[in-house]
Amino acid sequence: MDAMQELGNIGAAHAATTLSQMLSSPVEMSVPLIKVVDVSHLADHIGEESAALVVFELQGEIPHGGYIIFYISRVSAVRLTNTMLGLTDPDRPLNEMDESALLEVGNIMASAFLDATAELLGFVMLPSPPSLTIDMAHAAMQSLIAQMQEEIDEVMLFSTELVCEEHKIDSDIIMMPEVSTLNRIVELLENMMKSN
Amino acid sequence: MIGIGEYHIGSVPMMAIGLGSCIGLILYDRERGVGAMVHIMLPESSGRTDRPGKYADTAVPLLVKELTGLGCKKQSLVAKMAGGAAMFEYFGNNLNIGERNAEKVRAILAENHIKLSAEEVGGKVGRTVAFYPGENGKVTVRSADGVAHEI
Numbered sequence: 265m266d267a268m269q270e271l272g273n274i275g276a277a278h279a280a281t282t283l284s285q286m287l288s289s290p291v292e293m294s295v296p297l298i299k300v301v302d303v304s305h306l307a308d309h310i311g312e313e314s315a316a317l318v319v320f321e322l323q324g325e326i327p328h329g330g331y332i333i334f335y336i337s338r339v340s341a342v343r344l345t346n347t348m349l350g351l352t353d354p355d356r357p358l359n360e361m362d363e364s365a366l367l368e369v370g371n372i373m374a375s376a377f378l379d380a381t382a383e384l385l386g387f388v389m390l391p392s393p394p395s396l397t398i399d400m401a402h403a404a405m406q407s408l409i410a411q412m413q414e415e416i417d418e419v420m421l422f423s424t425e426l427v428c429e430e431h432k433i434d435s436d437i438i439m440m441p442e443v444s445t446l447n448r449i450v451e452l453l454e455n456m457m458k459s460n
Numbered sequence: 461m462i463g464i465g466e467y468h469i470g471s472v473p474m475m476a477i478g479l480g481s482c483i484g485l486i487l488y489d490r491e492r493g494v495g496a497m498v499h500i501m502l503p504e505s506s507g508r509t510d511r512p513g514k515y516a517d518t519a520v521p522l523l524v525k526e527l528t529g530l531g532c533k534k535q536s537l538v539a540k541m542a543g544g545a546a547m548f549e550y551f552g553n554n555l556n557i558g559e560r561n562a563e564k565v566r567a568i569l570a571e572n573h574i575k576l577s578a579e580e581v582g583g584k585v586g587r588t589v590a591f592y593p594g595e596n597g598k599v600t601v602r603s604a605d606g607v608a609h610e611i
Contacts, residue, residue: 403586
């Protein structure tokens with residue numbers, strides 16, 4: 265578990281640095297959380313609040329390896345794209361420009377996260393083209409869980425919060441691996457520790 | 461509040477939040493003013509028995525059994541459902557689980573001769589569904605940007 269957390273740490277640190285560069289202001293990162301969630305209790309962790317989710321399937325060595333998700337509340341999403349696009353109205357509806365900006369941010373973040381984990385483990389996970397939804401967060405996560413390859417009653421979420429105080433932007437980067445991916449990561453981490 | 465794969469029977473208000481490809485299925489007995497809601501995630505149980513509420517093929521018989529066990533007559537049950545959306549279209553392994561869930565529910569209801577009196581399924585949006593057995597079995601559906609409306 266500690267090793268997993270370290271892996272999440274390195275991945276999220278890269279993503280945080282990248283986000284910080286895009287916003288030209290500091291981004292704080294939480295300690296990565298590893299949550300094992302029974303699907304019947306998903307709503308205790310992710311509610312019906314409106315959020316933008318940029319979702320990538322994990323591909324590469326394992327073809328359907330799970331998902332990596334850039335999660336940002338609707339309110340924070342507007343602040344983020346306002347900062348990027350030089351706009352100020354916090355109450356405006358999100359349009360195509362915002363969607364492109366969110367996809368772009370998600371893309372860069374997911375790539376930064378996966379580059380870092382590939383470097384550490386030598387295990388290549390490539391992000392699929394992104395898919396964006398701006399809707400009830402629970403509905404989006406539930407849909408992803410339902411279409412996972414291996415049917416599961418519990419899902420493992422690696423979640424790290426990225427916060428930009430200056431612009432009041434709160435977001436998360438979440439990895440939701442398939443069991444096969446998880447086993448592979450654990451195996452690689454164990455090998456690393458043995459050889460040290 | 462009914463989580464994924466869970467169900468509830470009775471006369472108190474019930475709710476399933478944030479349905480994406482999942483289905484919130486309601487059976488209501490007009491005669492007795494009681495009903496049940498289940499939060500279905502997948503169409504087929506493929507022999508699994510530990511969470512019957514999670515699958516369309518086992519959830520419908522489960523609710524029928526529980527309600528008839530309380531003295532409800534099968535012929536006075538009516539069904540409503542919401543959910544079954546396809547929120548992500550671009551993944552290679554997309555199986556449109558939402559649509560398959562809805563189709564399976566319709567088929568199993570028909571097998572049991574239970575009338576589906578209303579449905580709000582498909583599309584790309586998440587939904588929250590609420591059921592009020594005490595108010596003539598009223599069912600409301602709400603999406604992220606909308607107010608709750610009755611179906």
